[in-house]
Amino acid sequence: MDPYEYKTSRIDRNTGMLYPDLAEARVCPLCGSPESRKLFVKEGFRFVSCEKCGMVYTGFRAKEDRHEKEEYSEKLRNKDHEAALSADSPKKIRLERLLRKIEKRFGGRKDLRILDIGSGSGISFYFASRKGYSDFYAVDINPGAVEVARERFGARAFLGDLREHGLESGFFDVVIMDNVLEHLNDPCSTLEEAARVLNEKGMLFVSVPNIDSFIIRALGKNHRFFNGFGHLNYFTPKTLAKLSSACGLTPYSVETAVEEMTVSRLFNLMAKRNLIDYDIGSIEYHESKKAPGASSVDKKRESAVKTAAKRACAPIDAVLVLITNLMRRGAYIDAVFVKKQ
Numbered sequence: 476m477d478p479y480e481y482k483t484s485r486i487d488r489n490t491g492m493l494y495p496d497l498a499e500a501r502v503c504p505l506c507g508s509p510e511s512r513k514l515f516v517k518e519g520f521r522f523v524s525c526e527k528c529g530m531v532y533t534g535f536r537a538k539e540d541r542h543e544k545e546e547y548s549e550k551l552r553n554k555d556h557e558a559a560l561s562a563d564s565p566k567k568i569r570l571e572r573l574l575r576k577i578e579k580r581f582g583g584r585k586d587l588r589i590l591d592i593g594s595g596s597g598i599s600f601y602f603a604s605r606k607g608y609s610d611f612y613a614v615d616i617n618p619g620a621v622e623v624a625r626e627r628f629g630a631r632a633f634l635g636d637l638r639e640h641g642l643e644s645g646f647f648d649v650v651i652m653d654n655v656l657e658h659l660n661d662p663c664s665t666l667e668e669a670a671r672v673l674n675e676k677g678m679l680f681v682s683v684p685n686i687d688s689f690i691i692r693a694l695g696k697n698h699r700f701f702n703g704f705g706h707l708n709y710f711t712p713k714t715l716a717k718l719s720s721a722c723g724l725t726p727y728s729v730e731t732a733v734e735e736m737t738v739s740r741l742f743n744l745m746a747k748r749n750l751i752d753y754d755i756g757s758i759e760y761h762e763s764k765k766a767p768g769a770s771s772v773d774k775k776r777e778s779a780v781k782t783a784a785k786r787a788c789a790p791i792d793a794v795l796v797l798i799t800n801l802m803r804r805g806a807y808i809d810a811v812f813v814k815k816q
């Protein structure tokens with residue numbers, strides 16, 4: 476079943492909402508208050524803001540479907556890696572930035588124990604192993620993904636909920652939760668467990684979409700982040716920091732990342748969707764595109780134009796990144812937390 480069919484089969488056409496027997500009511504995941512104000516309805520879900528603390532979340536969640544999970548994990552095996560490893564993948568940029576922080580904090584030590592919660596097929600280990608780290612631990616709810624993390628990166632991999640595996644307190648130097656907290660019904664219980672298994676010098680890296688970003692402010696509820704089937708919690712830098720301190724942690728750094736907003740990225744996306752031609756003004760190129768067997772030439776030109784565009788856009792991108800970061804309005808929040816002393 477494709478995602479569109481999956482969604483529409485669960486929404487009552489008369490009410491426009493999820494069928495009541497599939498919906499489980501939620502309270503504020505940050506302060507526990509049941510009092511909320513409706514923001515909007517989208518694709519069967521009510522999006523609300525907590526009256527007490529301002530946290531944005533879905534008023535209920537959909538009961539899970541095992542079949543869909545299995546399908547998802549199958550997809551992960553095939554597609555996840557290629558997309559994340561491409562040169563301008565947000566995940567790559569994010570993880571490389573994190574690895575620089577780890578290097579700084581631990582003075583280049585390579586014997587660090589690294590746990591990835593919601594690891595997927597272990598892409599973070601790919602980047603970490605290139606920097607010389609090798610002691611990896613993975614937790615994920617997808618059996619297929621956990622298997623890949625184990626096979627490709629030699630990770631000790633656990634299936635399901637982290638809390639069920641009785642890990643030793645203070646065991647880890649680094650814990651990664653990359654785009655995980657927005658999916659959890661009770662994000663605090665997982666943060667508390669992450670804090671428990673972290674050692675005194677340890678770093679917890681959390682990345683989540685930022686609903687206070689320029690891009691979401693511009694697109695509003697139309698932004699793809701607002702997807703009740705996948706995302707239950709919607710953070711701003713403020714509510715993420717609040718949640719962490721309610722769950723045994725202290726912010727070490729809270730930044731936003733701009734990947735989706737850069738001009739060169741926008742150019743690439745438009746070109747990918749054929750909104751811009753890579754070789755504007757060249758008749759020859761248009762002709763050769765149609766000719767069979769011309770793809771290798773096209774690829775070469777394509778990459779040359781891409782590089783030139785990137786170079787030309789670099790100064791604009793730099794200014795954009797600076798402004799967006801100063802205002803903390805990037806598309807993602809990248810935060811590092813440490814144990815509350």
Ligand SMILES: [Zn+2]
Pocket residue numbers: 503504505506507508525526527528529530
């Ligand atoms: Zn609240």
